[in-house]
Amino acid sequence: MKALLLYKDRDFETDQALPWNEDALTQDLSLNTLFEAMAGQDKFVLDIARKVVLSGSTDLDTILYRQEILRDCLRNPSVLREAYQVAVDAIEEKRKSFWAFFSHRSPGSVLYGAIESLQIFVSKLKLLRNIADEHEHEFRSSGFSRLVAMLRQELTDEYFEEIESHLRYLRSDHDVLVSAKLGAGNKGTNYILRKPPDLRLGWLKRVRLAVSRKSEPYTFHLDPRDERGAEALGNLRDRGINLVANALAQSADHIQTFFNMLRTELGFYLGCLNLYERLNEKENHVCFPIPSPVRERRHSFSGLYDTCLALTTSAKVVGNGISADGKNLVIITGANQGGKSTFLRSIGLAQLMMQAGMFVSADSFTANLCSAVFTHYKREEDTAMESGKFDEELSRMSRIADHVTPDSLLLFNESFAATNEREGSEIARQIVTALLEGRNKVFFVTHLYSFAGTFYEAARENTLFLRAQRLEDGTRTFKLEEAEPLETSFGQDLYERIVANSDDTKRRNGESYES
């Protein structure tokens, strides 16, 4: 039995390796803000949200499959929460159960531990079945429909009765029938507990009857004072139930794995639901993105905003719209504090969220899937020595180059500026040119005018130039518009406002947009 809510045909592997650059992604795209909003107080959801978002899919069907399921969840929030809680309870109650505190040193304690776990699990499986029965018709997605049908089909009352009859039999303390063979030195070995021929008839009775009827000759009665004998006999009994205790404990593990998986996969959708509700509070719209195949070049959207900024600011965030279909290079220039970094982050976040199967923060959004997302951001905290900083930047670039596969999306934020403009531009040009020829898509926020200018003069069809908008009076709208790169980034304005101008309100406003 599998939940199959993240993939049509397989479990989500919670221990899969995350991309090598998960730290950089998390830092550059403020992913922790996103994860925390998804998790609420639930650490488990935080963990699963992180894993799913960072290990996005490149398979269109998988993404659409999840979108469908997520739509179901957004329509039935209480059912989702109820089912998630059942899975949580199953795992927690088992963890706190009496026998869980015993080490598994004897087959007896293994057996009783397994029986206790199974009793807990059976009661939770019944709850799940009830939820399935009750809400059978409220789910439209193929994922949930399958799950509901499976629960109703596999977890029948007869099946519960079969399990319970085993548990009843194994729990009771009665005579056992154990088979054995001769091992080394003619000592008994291969002790195996045998099932009484007919469980319902009462095997105990049958054996007793058999013994009394034939009065079997090879019977040995222990002296009541023979403690070592009793212990030896107990030991044989333990050996006998060893295998069945193992089988039962493993079965309990398997069911626990089912609950874990259910919790994991529902947990992701619960995270999405939480995020949806958080964004809704401030009337931030979301939409389900339209993904297109990896090989295509699409990037068109309207009202795209930075999810994380929306989560942390009280102000209304500004959305951007561009249509960059067919483009593989987007160069963003323009005023400082003009929303360039925020825009770049919204691109990255939308890409990850889309590939995780989530909605995105936009009015509409379509983009091609990419094989991987990389961020290369200027790092402020590094060494004061310029040469060391540049060295570090290139070494990071080199590590990225180790991992880039065709159809990657690379986000550069003021990279390679830790040297003079000409050298930095030349290096940036060489790197970007190589990346484009390697069939990748690049978004590059830069002040390196020579770099931007070179591409502008080349007038490639598949380059798009965006510029942070600046009105005539110098105020910023935080909107990006399609425009050729300008040689100055209006640092002068910034200086004016922050240093020369004492308007506090304006300043605070500006700071909140700082990336």
Added chain:
Amino acid sequence: MKADRGKKKELRSTQVKNTVEARTPFYGILSGRPDADSLNGVTEMPECFSDLNLDQVIDTITRGKERYELRPFFYSPLKDIGTIQYRHEVMRDLEDLTLLDDIRSFAQGMNTVREYVELSTKLSYKYQKERWFLDAVGVYCDVVRNLLGDLTRADVKSRGFLAFRDFLATYVSSNPFTSLCSETEIVLSQLSQLKYSIIIRGGSFTVRKYNSEVDYSTVVEKTFARFNKGATSDYRVKFSDPLEMNHIEAQILAFGSQLFPDVFHDLNNFCEKHSDFLDETIVNFDREIQFYIAYIEYLAPLKQADLKFCYPQLSEPSVNIPKDAIQLYDYECFDLALARKLVSEDSPVVCNDFYLTGQERIFVVTGPNQGGKTTFARMFGQLHYLASLGMPVPGRKARLSLFDQIFTHFEKQERMSSLRGKLEDDLIRIHKILEAATAQSIIIMNEIFTSTTLQDALFLSRNVLQRIIDLGCLAVCVTFIDELASMSDSTVSLASTVASENPALRTFKILRKSADGLAFAMSIAEKYRVTYEHLRKRLLS
């Protein structure tokens, strides 16, 4: 017991001779000579062992193999080149790693046989003892047949292995052995097919024949199959399985023997019939082959560290005429004990070359302390001793000499009670050595007479060395007295060296070079930066 063994062996070799005329009789894997048993008597460690650190080497080699009592073999240097070659041949065969593995599994099997036989005598319940005995015979049959198969497959060339293979072939196809094997198999298969059930109640149990009841764990697995996710933890509890039976188990076995009387009757007959199943020649082979295996195992880590070993050529010791031209050498050789230690610490091992040619007989080693002088002296003795065992020796290529005895005189700190006492002690020991030594001996002296004045030391050393020169035997003499190095045509001056670019670094290389003492003094000055160049720079700054 020992006499017994001898008698049996004689019987067997005559038997073999009678049946197959052309075959060489097999006297043992250590020697092709009928007197091979003489190797067994030596239990006393040769005196030179501790000075040469051969005691450490042999300790390590024999560790974990105590049951084979290999020490006597290592304490018996050979005097005849024939037997040494016999061993070289065997050793070369064992370079075939497959054969080596085969021999190892044979040894393991024979161990198991011994263990089982011991259990069959030690344990207390009849059918338990008998089963261990049966199992011992079963393992023995397999092991012997496998060994013959392995030796037939392997391309053995040595006289030792060829003769042993012939012996084994005759033995394995002999009637007694084939019927031993088939009887074992019959009884074993009968026992292994027995299956019974125990009904365990609170205070009693019943044993009866197994009646095909279903394994309950498979029933459980089937019920929960729909949740199966593949691998999970193993919850089977491991039971300690003492070899002894408790009285409950014994009672169950007793009931079992009553349930299946025929099978246990056969077992009983078998044990009575085959109480003496081990063949003495095979038992001896099992022990003696370990001499080679043990040495190979000692060399393994050294070979991995890229150290070289070779089969030395051997020359008879010069026949009492000091004027005989000799030719001895070993290239890229090293101290076997030290190398083992260094390799285990991942430190590099320094190899040295030496040769003696024409009239040369005696190495006089001088040079800085801690430069490898003692190690060189020790190594010279080791190499000759190991060669005399018929073993490969450290080095890429070697020609070494047989000897009648190796004498060593190494300074011993702990013996120093008073100066006079020590000097006297030294002289007494040296006198004894000179008395006992012949032209065929090897003498190794390390830093003698350090406890007296230079004048005394010079006088005594010269005299002792002259006696050795006159004797015409091989010798290594480590000394701080440069004058000794050029006493005669038969002495060769060697010196330990330091790296020229950094005198503080010792190279542990011992080279042929005159003991002028100058390079030595200079290197010390370099080391302390008190040369002219150094001092000028230092004083300037």
